[in-house]
Amino acid sequence: MSLAPSFSLLLSTVVLAVLARYVFSKKRDVSYLPSPPASEGSWIWGNERQVFEHQACEMYNKWAARLGPLFKIKAALFHGDVIVVADNAAAAHVFQYSERYVKAPMFRPIVVKLLGKGLVWAEGAEHRHQRRLLAPAFSPESVRGMADDVWECAEKLESRLTNQILSNGGEMTINIVPHTSACTLDILGRTAFGHDFNMGESTEAKEISASWHKDVNMGLTFAGFLAPILLFTFPWIAKLPIGGLQEEGVAKSIVTKLASRILEKGQISDKGKDILSLLIKDSRDLKGEKGLSHAQILDNIATFLMVGHETTAGSLNFTLLDLARNPEVQQKLREEIQTFGQDLDYDNVQKLEYLDAVVREGLRLHPAAPRTERVALEDDIIPLSKPIRTTDGRTLTSLHVKAGQVFHLPFATMNVNPDVWGPDGHEFKPERWLTPGGVPPSSELPRGWGNIVTFCDGPRSCIGYRLAIVEFKVIVATLIRSIEFRSTTANIRRVISPTLQPVIDGKGGLLPLHISLAQQS
Numbered sequence: 001m002s003l004a005p006s007f008s009l010l011l012s013t014v015v016l017a018v019l020a021r022y023v024f025s026k027k028r029d030v031s032y033l034p035s036p037p038a039s040e041g042s043w044i045w046g047n048e049r050q051v052f053e054h055q056a057c058e059m060y061n062k063w064a065a066r067l068g069p070l071f072k073i074k075a076a077l078f079h080g081d082v083i084v085v086a087d088n089a090a091a092a093h094v095f096q097y098s099e100r101y102v103k104a105p106m107f108r109p110i111v112v113k114l115l116g117k118g119l120v121w122a123e124g125a126e127h128r129h130q131r132r133l134l135a136p137a138f139s140p141e142s143v144r145g146m147a148d149d150v151w152e153c154a155e156k157l158e159s160r161l162t163n164q165i166l167s168n169g170g171e172m173t174i175n176i177v178p179h180t181s182a183c184t185l186d187i188l189g190r191t192a193f194g195h196d197f198n199m200g201e202s203t204e205a206k207e208i209s210a211s212w213h214k215d216v217n218m219g220l221t222f223a224g225f226l227a228p229i230l231l232f233t234f235p236w237i238a239k240l241p242i243g244g245l246q247e248e249g250v251a252k253s254i255v256t257k258l259a260s261r262i263l264e265k266g267q268i269s270d271k272g273k274d275i276l277s278l279l280i281k282d283s284r285d286l287k288g289e290k291g292l293s294h295a296q297i298l299d300n301i302a303t304f305l306m307v308g309h310e311t312t313a314g315s316l317n318f319t320l321l322d323l324a325r326n327p328e329v330q331q332k333l334r335e336e337i338q339t340f341g342q343d344l345d346y347d348n349v350q351k352l353e354y355l356d357a358v359v360r361e362g363l364r365l366h367p368a369a370p371r372t373e374r375v376a377l378e379d380d381i382i383p384l385s386k387p388i389r390t391t392d393g394r395t396l397t398s399l400h401v402k403a404g405q406v407f408h409l410p411f412a413t414m415n416v417n418p419d420v421w422g423p424d425g426h427e428f429k430p431e432r433w434l435t436p437g438g439v440p441p442s443s444e445l446p447r448g449w450g451n452i453v454t455f456c457d458g459p460r461s462c463i464g465y466r467l468a469i470v471e472f473k474v475i476v477a478t479l480i481r482s483i484e485f486r487s488t489t490a491n492i493r494r495v496i497s498p499t500l501q502p503v504i505d506g507k508g509g510l511l512p513l514h515i516s517l518a519q520q521s
Contacts, residue, residue: 046074116299219497319362
């Protein structure tokens with residue numbers, strides 16, 4: 001029997017395979033996206049170590065300025081190309097089609113240990129189901145019902161700081177981080193499940209704070225950089241009984257235990273305005289629809305508390321720093337707030353236009369989660385807001401991506417894009433929100449709250465954004481009306497660990513501010 005036909009068939013198959021691969025590679029737009037020069041990265045760590053070693057999204061900002069709002073970088077450990085999306089239309093597409101673009105599946109076991117199987121963990125139909133049942137607890141009416149708890153906690157912080165000032169001769173320098181963290185933890189404890197953490201002084205609050213502090217410090221080390229990369233490479237690591245992974249569950253364990261105790265004792269009042277009470281009442285009222293189980297409710301309470309209190313505190317800390325660095329802005333805000341004297345309430349705070357501008361500017365510049373990641377589950381075509389030029393000379397108005405493609409979406413970069421926000425987009429200027437033409441038209445901006453992506457967008461946008469904004473406004477208003485903040489000479493770095501943190505090299509996460517009593521008008 002002649003081998004010629006078999007050889008010819010084999011040769012034809014090989015040629016076709018090579019041609020197919022060539023044609024396929026030509027269609028893979030990611031291969032021709034602009035990217036940083038190879039000399040900037042590392043053969044083993046790609047460009048990801050650069051991202052880690054610089055301030056939050058600093059490298060994305062620099063690359064976007066050179067390469068445009070959509071480019072690629074090299075992932076660590078030879079994982080190929082990561083597409084960085086700072087283009088508004090492309091980001092909106094990724095966020096809108098949340099079942100095509102999901103958080104990396106290998107991190108889900110860690111989320112379970114940290115937060116349980118709540119809204120952050122859920123994907124697809126399970127996410128839609130949970131979000132639909134949770135939404136009423138975060139409606140405008142529900143959030144308004146939580147306002148008294150927010151005010152009380154903010155005024156406790158105001159009282160604590162003013163008393164410390166008086167005890168130290170009228171002025172002092174403090175690390176503001178533990179104070180804002182204690183306040184937001186107190187607010188979330190009360191609004192989530194009616195628990196008082198006593199401004200960070202309770203045993204449970206101290207344990208949660210210690211666990212979080214340990215987590216933050218770990219994230220500042222090389223081990224903190226390496227851990228998620230190894231998890232991405234070897235997902236089975238998440239199943240190992242590693243002490244650090246168990247430690248991350250401390251806060252969840254504490255919150256679940258406290259909330260379970262409330263449920264077991266039947267201490268849910270029909271008049272309760274906290275999220276736990278609202279969820280239990282709603283589940284009783286459901287007719288013919290499967291409600292959330294007690295386990296799901298407890299996991300979501302843990303999620304809201306752990307995700308909510310440190311994210312708000314992170315953005316708040318940097319906004320206070322901006323106010324300290326811009327005394328004229330701080331004084332203008334104080335004068336507006338003091339027009340109401342001590343009669344500030346929920347309705348009056350909504351009337352303060354300059355406060356609203358300060359909060360919008362703070363949230364624009366300092367998103368608590370400066371970036372997020374997604375993985376494509378299927379092939380797709382992503383629209384672009386503006387055409388881009390590929391390295392092979394083509395002009396693209398949309399981007400073809402394959403299943404498995406990893407994306408980085410840097411909120412902090414999108415929120416200061418000079419092509420959108422102008423050359424002063426990185427500066428703290430609340431007036432831009434009050435000046436005609438100061439903010440670009442909505443058609444040029446993202447579709448998230450306030451036309452910024454701080455709270456994400458689409459089906460996975462932050463469900464608690466209304467409460468976060470109320471917290472932010474009330475705490476800023478309460479502190480600025482009675483306390484003057486001034487910056488120090490400390491070199492503060494913005495770092496992601498695991499949320500936005502103020503860091504001083506060699507000293508870890510802290511933010512020293514000089515405080516004194518403000519002059520009353």
